[in-house]
Amino acid sequence: MASWIDTSPLDRRRIAESWLRKISSALEEKRYAAAAAMFHPDGYWRDLLTFEWLFKVLHGPGEVEAWLRKAFDAKPAGNFRLEFDPTVGAIGEHPETLEFFFRFDTAIASGRGYARLVPDPHSPATAKAYTFLTAMQELKAFPERRGKNRPHDDLHVTSTQTENWLDRRRAARQFKGKDPDVVVIGGGQAGLMMAARLGQLGVDTLVIEKTEHIGDVWRNRYHSLQLHNEICMNHFAYLPFPDTWPVFIPKDKLADWLAFYAEAMELNVWTKTTFRGGEYSGSDRCWTVRLRTSEGTVRTMRPRHIVLAAGVSGLPNIPHIDGANEFGGPILHSSSPTDGLDVKGKSVLVVGAGTSAHDLAQNLHVRGANVTMLQRSSITVVSLYPSSVRPYELYRQNDGVRPIDDTDLIAASVPYPLFARLQRPVSHQMMEDDKELLDGLRKVGFLLDNGEDDTGYFLKLLRYQAGYYLNIGASDLIVAGKIKLKSGVDIKRLAAGKVVFSDESAMDADIVILATGYKPLQEAVRSMLGDAVADRVGPIWGIGQDGELNNMYGQTAQPGFYVTGGGLPGARAYSRYTALLIKADLEGLRPHRDPSLQTANGSVERREPEYVQL
Numbered sequence: 149m150a151s152w153i154d155t156s157p158l159d160r161r162r163i164a165e166s167w168l169r170k171i172s173s174a175l176e177e178k179r180y181a182a183a184a185a186m187f188h189p190d191g192y193w194r195d196l197l198t199f200e201w202l203f204k205v206l207h208g209p210g211e212v213e214a215w216l217r218k219a220f221d222a223k224p225a226g227n228f229r230l231e232f233d234p235t236v237g238a239i240g241e242h243p244e245t246l247e248f249f250f251r252f253d254t255a256i257a258s259g260r261g262y263a264r265l266v267p268d269p270h271s272p273a274t275a276k277a278y279t280f281l282t283a284m285q286e287l288k289a290f291p292e293r294r295g296k297n298r299p300h301d302d303l304h305v306t307s308t309q310t311e312n313w314l315d316r317r318r319a320a321r322q323f324k325g326k327d328p329d330v331v332v333i334g335g336g337q338a339g340l341m342m343a344a345r346l347g348q349l350g351v352d353t354l355v356i357e358k359t360e361h362i363g364d365v366w367r368n369r370y371h372s373l374q375l376h377n378e379i380c381m382n383h384f385a386y387l388p389f390p391d392t393w394p395v396f397i398p399k400d401k402l403a404d405w406l407a408f409y410a411e412a413m414e415l416n417v418w419t420k421t422t423f424r425g426g427e428y429s430g431s432d433r434c435w436t437v438r439l440r441t442s443e444g445t446v447r448t449m450r451p452r453h454i455v456l457a458a459g460v461s462g463l464p465n466i467p468h469i470d471g472a473n474e475f476g477g478p479i480l481h482s483s484s485p486t487d488g489l490d491v492k493g494k495s496v497l498v499v500g501a502g503t504s505a506h507d508l509a510q511n512l513h514v515r516g517a518n519v520t521m522l523q524r525s526s527i528t529v530v531s532l533y534p535s536s537v538r539p540y541e542l543y544r545q546n547d548g549v550r551p552i553d554d555t556d557l558i559a560a561s562v563p564y565p566l567f568a569r570l571q572r573p574v575s576h577q578m579m580e581d582d583k584e585l586l587d588g589l590r591k592v593g594f595l596l597d598n599g600e601d602d603t604g605y606f607l608k609l610l611r612y613q614a615g616y617y618l619n620i621g622a623s624d625l626i627v628a629g630k631i632k633l634k635s636g637v638d639i640k641r642l643a644a645g646k647v648v649f650s651d652e653s654a655m656d657a658d659i660v661i662l663a664t665g666y667k668p669l670q671e672a673v674r675s676m677l678g679d680a681v682a683d684r685v686g687p688i689w690g691i692g693q694d695g696e697l698n699n700m701y702g703q704t705a706q707p708g709f710y711v712t713g714g715g716l717p718g719a720r721a722y723s724r725y726t727a728l729l730i731k732a733d734l735e736g737l738r739p740h741r742d743p744s745l746q747t748a749n750g751s752v753e754r755r756e757p758e759y760v761q762l
């Protein structure tokens with residue numbers, strides 16, 4: 149095959165169109181072996197909801213064919229058509245890929261996809277799919293109310309009505325005498341974007357938020373915090389940040405944006421409202437939930453669906469430490485505000501070595517504290533530049549070039565197992581680029597790793613949302629000895645003004661800050677909805693054996709229950725699919741409990757957090 153770089157745009161179009169035509173007709177005629185043979189032996193098909201209301205990864209023609217016989221037969225798709233001119237790219241060991249967006253239809257939905265073709269290793273004149281994404285985008289009967297389909301009042305009618313837009317907004321927010329279809333627990337970025345997606349589909353949604361003001365979750369974080377990744381990947385659904393905004397968004401600016409977003413997207417948010425428990429009734433397919441409102445009363449509601457968007461800040465992980473009562477000084481978890489603490493000249497022990505531990509240690513050092521970091525186990529450290537940005541280079545390159553929804557589709561077209569493989573060499577490059585920093589850290593005894601399967605920090609984010617630090621200065625302070633380090637030990641006990649470590653060494657301390665992370669999200673489910681629901685749902689987050697995030701964004705084994713969250717890009721991109729699942733359920737377009745979640749004996753299958761073996 150001639151190089152695609154040297155091929156004219158017209159010829160690239162012809163290759164892409166011919167490939168799409170071929171797979172379209174193979175699928176239409178149920179020639180599944182022929183369709184599967186259009187995949188590279190190492191190729192991936194990822195489907196987001198289109199065929200089974202699931203997120204699904206298939207690897208290699210064998211898996212593709214078996215799945216087509218089961219899923220496609222039941223729910224066919226057709227009319228695969230090219231969307232824009234193809235481009236030439238590269239991925240992993242493939243120096244040239246022909247890449248293109250396409251559209252397609254099923255009986256009830258319209259979809260978009262993204263394909264990467266590479267030459268067939270056995271017959272280079274033939275193009276095979278290396279990655280192929282099919283993603284449901286819209287339910288045909290319920291298009292989003294945007295663009296040409298935006299709300300369009302008849303002014304002759306509205307001018308005769310006594311209520312105006314503001315009156316209707318106030319009434320909608322109150323839920324007087326009626327219940328929402330969906331209650332979203334948590335009004336951080338993930339909860340708000342979820343509500344915005346649902347709102348666009350006409351789903352009546354209430355967001356409850358326990359703090360006083362929308363955005364407080366960011367406002368209450370430590371003083372110096374700015375987002376650690378660039379703005380290009382952090383835009384909100386429907387409403388990208390102005391292009392005048394800085395690359396790294398300060399936390400209070402983001403907090404204000406959350407409040408603005410809630411107003412702009414006409415979201416119904418009750419602040420100072422907490423979730424006090426709920427039960428699901430399978431017979432009427434409805435939750436009964438209890439909410440403590442800002443007035444101090446308990447309101448009972450009957451939504452059909454609950455989306456948990458309570459973030460990582462749900463339940464702090466606070467270890468038991470012997471002698472804590474004798475210590476005498478403050479012992480705080482990193483989630484508590486520390487800005488008001490008088491730390492100047494004080495000896496502070498920061499327990500932990502993740503992002504919060506580093507940021508807090510640096511912040512306390514700047515405020516004049518004498519800081520020691522206690523590192524119990526190894527982590528991955530990368531420089532902010534050039535290393536931390538490498539995994540999201542796609543977003544940087546497409547910033548201002550493509551709509552963020554298109555970039556999200558390209559990103560989704562690389563399934564997590566492939567992404568992990570691709571990150572291994574990338575992380576090696578990072579280690580090489582950061583050699584001086586890492587050597588310096590090793591020299592002072594800092595414990596480093598590159599992830600359990602040598603795939604670097606971004607996979608740690610996807611697996612644990614922890615275990616790494618993007619160096620914005622704390623590592624340099626550790627190397628220079630300005631933040632002291634105690635590594636490879638744990639706290640044995642506290643005594644008056646003293647910390648004794650497991651190696652029997654000790655230090656004087658005035659304050660202990662526990663940057664010890666958060667309990668698994670499943671525990672937040674347990675505390676809110678009880679053991680039965682938490683056990684049915686299973687572990688949340690981490691890459692499962694099926695190559696998808698465990699119980700995130702999709703239908704969990706608990707009917708009417710979903711979890712959203714993660715970083716801004718995940719919350720933005722995948723809230724679309726959660727909203728489609730909920731809308732389809734409310735409109736009776738999908739089976740109430742997906743049969744694919746049922747095991748042979750009829751019990752409900754749940755995903756265990758087994759990590760992808762590469």
Ligand SMILES: Cc1cc2nc3c(=O)[nH]c(=O)nc-3n(C[C@H](O)[C@H](O)[C@H](O)COP(=O)(O)OP(=O)(O)OC[C@H]3O[C@@H](n4cnc5c(N)ncnc54)[C@H](O)[C@@H]3O)c2cc1C
Pocket residue numbers: 333334335336337338339356357358359364365369373374375376377382421422423457458459460461462503504507712713714715716717
């Ligand atoms: C220091 C730091 C820096 C970060 N930097 C980045 C970054 O650069 N880019 C990025 O993408 N991500 C970043 N993250 C990670 C992630 O984006 C944030 O943790 C983010 O806040 C997660 O959003 P969320 O909406 O899922 O949860 P949260 O922001 O934690 O929001 C959850 C909301 O739910 C509310 N809530 C909780 N329980 C209840 C309840 N029972 N009832 C009612 N309300 C409840 C909380 O008050 C909160 O407002 C960072 C995180 C931290 C801590």
